[in-house]
Amino acid sequence: MHDWPGDLAPLAGGWGPVVGDFLASPAGQALDRQLRARLAAGATVYPPQPWRALALTPPERVKVVILGQDPYHGPGQATGLAFDVPPGVRTPPSLRNIFKELARSHGRPPATGAGLLEHWARQGVLLLNTSLTVEAGQAASHARLGWQTLTDAVLAHLAAHPAPRAYLLWGAHAQARAPRAQPGVPQLVLAANHPSPLSALRPPEPxxxxxHFRKADAFLVAQGQTPIDWLGEHMEDGPAQGAAA
Incomplete structure (x- = not known):
């Protein structure tokens, strides 16, 4: 990332007001100062497009929420979508386990080539890291800059605009931000261990x-929504939208 805060135009009419309020808040201003200082000092900060998850999945389209932690800190890995990597980059272990679970639950492997997680995002899967930036080679280096204030604001905005949504919470970090139940609003909250090899097979919730992928789809269909094409079998057809017929 060379330009902070970068291009906010793709957020207009979607997450723009939430991001704008955050950047104007004391927490956002403090984060702004720290990021500018690190960039001025020559730090390499990933990803190039920190707002990408919010740009691809505006609030009115969110059907599923998947929370990550911080972006990958290796060169050329982070894309701005939680767990995603660009084309041609070796699949990280956590993403490999996500693909493994998809293959297990659906009986066939997903299309693990370029664009699968972006395909999810365009269908309404918000792939949001709780820290949107990280420094090269330093995992969790921006975990205390104040990004969680924005994450909480995003989740609060969704709560203030109730709609049927599924929350897939993998690991204690994501589960700490579990949404509160809202009377009369159907929502599905699923918890499991993080897909990291360190925890993917461990109890209590491997x-x-x-x-989770099949359960989320069953919930969406029950609410009259189109299920997510998790396997990427219809990527060439463009993003699925709207309610089921």
Whole structure:
């Protein structure tokens, strides 16, 4: 990332007001000062487009929320979508386990080539890291800059505009931000271990075998919504939209 805060135009009419309020807040101003200082000092900060998850999945389109932690800190890995990597980059272990669980639950492997997670995002899957930036080679280096204030504001905005949504919370970090139940608003909250190899098979809620993708689809269909094309079988057809017929 060379230009902070970068291009906010793609957020207009969507998450723009939430991001604008955050950047104007004391927490946002403090984060702004720290990021500018690190960039001025020559730090390499990833990803190039920190707002990408919010730009691809505006609030009115959100059907599923998946929370990550911080972006990948290796060169050329982070895309601005939680767990995603660009074309041609070796699949990280956590994403490999996500693909493994998809293959297990659906009986066939996903299209693991370029664009699968972007395909999810365009269908209404908000792939949001709780820290939107990280420094090269330093995991969780921006975890205390104040990004969680924005994450909480995003989740609060969704809560203030109730609609049927599924929340897939993988690991204690994501589960700490579980949404509160809202009377009369159908929502599905699923918890499992993080897909990291360190925890994916461990009790009490192993990620492998959690069946979250099928459960989320069953919930969406029950609410009259189109299920998510998790496997990417219709990527060439463009993003699915709207309610089921």
């Amino acid at each position: 990620f492998i075998g959690c069946d």
